[in-house]
Structures are given as structure tokens and as C-alpha cells.
Amino acid sequence: xxxxxxxxxxxxxxxxxxxxxxxxxxxxxxxxxxxxxxxxxxxxxxxxxxxxxxxxxxxxxxxxxxxxxxxxxxxxxxxxxxxxxxxxxxxxxxxxxxxxxxxxxxxxxx
Amino acid sequence: xxxxxxxxxxxxxxxxxxxxxxxxxxxxxxxxxxxxxxxxxxxxxxxxxxxxxxxxxxxxxxxxxxxxxxxxxxxxxxxxxxxxxxxxxxxxxxxxxxxxxxxxxxxxxxxxxxx
Numbered sequence: 047x048x049x050x051x052x053x054x055x056x057x058x059x060x061x062x063x064x065x066x067x068x069x070x071x072x073x074x075x076x077x078x079x080x081x082x083x084x085x086x087x088x089x090x091x092x093x094x095x096x097x098x099x100x101x102x103x104x105x106x107x108x109x110x111x112x113x114x115x116x117x118x119x120x121x122x123x124x125x126x127x128x129x130x131x132x133x134x135x136x137x138x139x140x141x142x143x144x145x146x147x148x149x150x151x152x153x154x155x156x
Numbered sequence: 157x158x159x160x161x162x163x164x165x166x167x168x169x170x171x172x173x174x175x176x177x178x179x180x181x182x183x184x185x186x187x188x189x190x191x192x193x194x195x196x197x198x199x200x201x202x203x204x205x206x207x208x209x210x211x212x213x214x215x216x217x218x219x220x221x222x223x224x225x226x227x228x229x230x231x232x233x234x235x236x237x238x239x240x241x242x243x244x245x246x247x248x249x250x251x252x253x254x255x256x257x258x259x260x261x262x263x264x265x266x267x268x269x270x271x
Contacts, residue, residue, distance in 0.1 A: 088246060088263040145259050147199040
């Protein structure tokens with residue numbers, strides 16, 4: 047069982063470039079989430095989805111967009127990357143309140 | 157709004173010593189509470205969870221946590237720490253309904269284990 051898979055694992059972007067992070071889960075979970083992790087700040091929720099075709103803003107949504115066209119996939123997009131978006135991004139799917147995490151994507155914006 | 161406070165940013169203990177990591181939460185109803193561990197460069201692994209029932213919960217790797225509603229706390233304990241326990245630990249609170257369909261994490265406690 048793969049669980050939650052994130053791609054890519056590492057990426058370096060130039061300021062202003064765009065990219066999409068992919069999260070895929072094979073557990074048939076309804077709820078999926080994107081977090082960013084920065085030193086000393088724990089995990090902060092960017093966007094989340096409670097089902098196919100639905101998305102909602104979390105704590106730090108500015109500069110990001112998401113889509114949930116298929117139940118198993120949750121995409122996080124950066125339209126115009128900024129250095130402040132340098133972070134480690136984690137995707138999670140949640141069932142019965144328990145979160146299952148991917149291995150993370152380390153993004154550097156230069 | 158739900159929130160989690162981990163008051164200790166960094167804790168250092170000697171191998172074999174006991175450990176307690178503190179967690180306080182704010183939540184409007186009965187919370188679901190979790191402790192996760194993160195090793196360097198890795199994702200988060202669930203140590204234990206509290207949904208209801210017995211307020212003392214056992215987890216993996218010899219960890220346990222006690223839910224104290226009166227103190228809004230969910231502290232993590234281990235009787236004897238091993239060098240492999242060095243990692244960052246996150247407490248989280250969540251629920252199932254409405255805006256609570258999300259986990260809110262504390263800022264983490266970094267654990268260093270001395271030989």
C-alpha cells in the first residue's frame with residue numbers, strides 16, 4: 047500500500063515561476079490537506095478538501111491554489127512563486143480524524 | 157478556533173531518563189488529540205491518539221499520553237528514553253464536524269538525547 051504519495055520530492059524555482067505539487071492517496075479518503083512546515087512554526091494549513099470537487103482555505107492560503115478533480119488526487123499550485131514560499135510542503139489525507147502524511151516536498155524559491 | 161500550544165521548543169534528556177512533553181489545546185468540544193513524531197527529512201508518524209474513553213492512551217515505541225480535560229492538556233510521556241527517540245514531536249487537535257474537519261498542530265518540541 048502506497049498510502050500518500052507526493053511528487054516531486056525536491057524542487058528549486060526562480061521567483062515568478064509556477065509549479066504544481068501533486069498528492070495522491072490510495073485509501074479512498076474524502077478529506078485531503080496541504081500543509082507547509084517552517085522552522086519554529088509547526089505545520090500550517092494552506093488549503094483542504096472535504097471531497098471530490100470541493101476545496102477550502104486554511105490558515106495561510108495566499109499565493110496558492112488547489113484543485114480536487116479526482117478523489118484520489120489533490121493538487122497544490124503556485125502561480126508566481128516568491129521566496130517566502132520556500133518551505134517543506136506536506137500533503138495529508140484524513141479519515142476519522144487521523145492524518146496520514148506524505149513524505150514531503152522541499153521547495154526552494156530563489 | 158482550535159489551537160495547540162507546545163510550550164517547550166527544545167528539550168534535552170539523557171538516555172535512560174524519563175520524558176514528558178507538554179501540550180495544551182483549545183477546542184470547543186471534545187477534541188480528538190494526537191502526537192506525531194518527525195525524524196529529520198521525514199514525514200510525520202503517528203505515535204498515539206485519543207478519541208474517547210480511557211484518558212491514558214498507549215502508543216508505539218513505548219510512549220503514552222494522558223488526556224486531562226480540566227487542564228486542557230495532553231502530555232506525552234516515556235519512562236526511559238532511547239537515543240533513537242531524538243526527533244521533533246508535534247501535538248495536534250482535531251475533530252470531525254464543520255470547520256473542525258482539520259488538524260491543527262502545535263509548533264513542535266525538538267528532543268535531544270544525550271548518551
